[in-house]
Amino acid sequence: MNASHGLAAELLNRDYRADASATPASDTLLINEQSRLRESKGERIVKFGFGQSPFPVYGPAVEALAEHAASKAYLPVQGLPALRERVAAFHRELDGTEWEAERVLIGPGSKLLLFALIKALPAAEILIPAPAWVSYAPQARLAGQSAVKLAASFDTRWQITPAQLDAHCRQGGKRTRLLILNAPGNPTGLSPDPALQAELAEVARRHGVVVLADEIYGPLDHDGSHRAFARDYPEGTVTTSGLSKWCGAGGWRLGVMHVPRALGDELLARLLGIASETWSSVASPVQEAACVAYRMTPALNAYLERQREWLAVVGHWCAARLDAAGVHTHRPDGGFYLFPDFEAFRDRLAERGITTSAELTARLLADTGVALLPGSAFGCDPSQLTARLAYVDFDGAELLVHQPQRFEAPMSLPALERVREGIQAMVDWLP
Structure with a gap:
C-alpha cells in the first residue's frame, strides 16, 4: 500500500471517530x-x-417521461417556468392557497428543499415536534442550526399544543425560529384538527415564527379535506410537497417549495444561491413529466x-x-x-x-x-x-x-x- 494513502486513511478514520457531529444513515x-x-x-x-407509495406512477406522467427521455438541457435553477405555473395552479385549486409561480422553487425531492431552507436561514432554532420524520433533526445539525424537540403524546394525537409552542417562545426570548409541521404526518398519519391548527398559526404569528409546512402527504388526506397551514398563516408559511407520495414517483426525485412574498426576496435569493451551487437543476425529462402530473384533470x-x-x-x-x-x-x-x-x-x-x-x-x-x-x-x-x-x-x-x-x-x-x-x-x- 502506498504510504501516503495509508496515512490519509489513518487520519480520516481517527477524525471520524472523534467527530461527534457525524450523521448516520437514515x-x-x-x-x-x-x-x-x-x-x-x-x-x-x-x-x-x-x-414508499404502493401505487404505480400516474400513467400520463410516465408517458410524458418517455416522450422527453432525450431532453438533456440544463433548465433554469428555479425550475422550468411552465412547471412552476402548473405547480402553483395545482396547489391553488387543491389547497385553496395563494401559490405564485414566481415564488415556487423546483428541487430534486422535497428532502433537499427542506435542507436548503434550514441552511438558508440565519442562526435559528429549528423546532421539531416529536415524533417527527427522521431527517429533520439531522438536517438541522448538518446545516449548523440548533434543533429543539417539542415532545407530543398519544393523548394529544401526537400533535404539539399551542400552549406548548407559546411557552417555548416566551422562555427563549426573541430570535429566529422555524417550526416544522408535517401533516398528514410521518410517522403518525395524523393532522391537527382545524381549530388546533388555527391556534398554532396564531401563536406562530404572535412570536414571528416561520413555519415550514411539509405537506408531501396532503393530496392523500383520506377524505380529501387536507387544510394547508398557509391558509391560516399565509405570510409566514413556507410549504413543500412533491411527486413522491401522491404521484407514486419517489425515485423521480422532484420536490416543490413555495416561499410567500411576505417573507421577502432575500430568503428566495438565498435558496436559489444554494440550488445553483449544489443541484443546479432537476433532470429535464422529469420536469417535463411533472408538467403533466401537475395538470388537474378528471x-x-x-x-x-x-x-x-x-x-x-x-x-x-x-x-x-x-x-x-x-x-x-x-x-x-x-x-x-x-x-x-x-x-x-x-x-x-x-x-x-x-x-x-x-x-x-x-x-x-x-x-x-x-x-x-x-x-x-x-x-x-x-x-x-x-x-x-x-x-x-x-x-x-x-x-x-x-x-x-x-x-x-x-x-x-x-x-x-x-x-x-x-x-x-x-x-x-x-x-
Missing part, C-alpha cells in the same frame, strides 16, 4: 435495505418499515381519489385490529402510516427483555418477519414503546382498478394478503 432507508437483504436470503418479510382526480379510498380502508382496518388487541393506535387521517403504542404491554414485554422501542422492533422482525421502525428513530424517548407502521406492502396497481365500495369485505382481496398477514402476526406475537 433509519427509513436502512430498514428498506435490511428488508431487501433478508428477502434475498429467502425469508418472508412483511415490509411495514419503508414508506383522470388525475380519479387517480387521487382511488388512492385515498384504499388507503383509508387499509389504514383504518389496521388501526382497528391493533387497537382491539390492546395496542393503542389512532386511526390515520391521511398518507399511509400508523404510530402504534405498546405501553399496555410494557410489563409483559419486559419479561422478554424488551424495554425500548428499538428492542421491540428488532424482536418483532426476528420473531415474525414484520419490519417496523422504532419510535426512537423519530425523536421519541428510547424507552417509549412506540413504532411506525407503513401499511404499504400491497399491490397498488391491482387495487387502482377497483373501488373498495364494490366489495362486501375489501380487506379480503388477494392484493392485501401481506397486510393481513403482517397485522395478524403482530397480534399473535403480543405477550
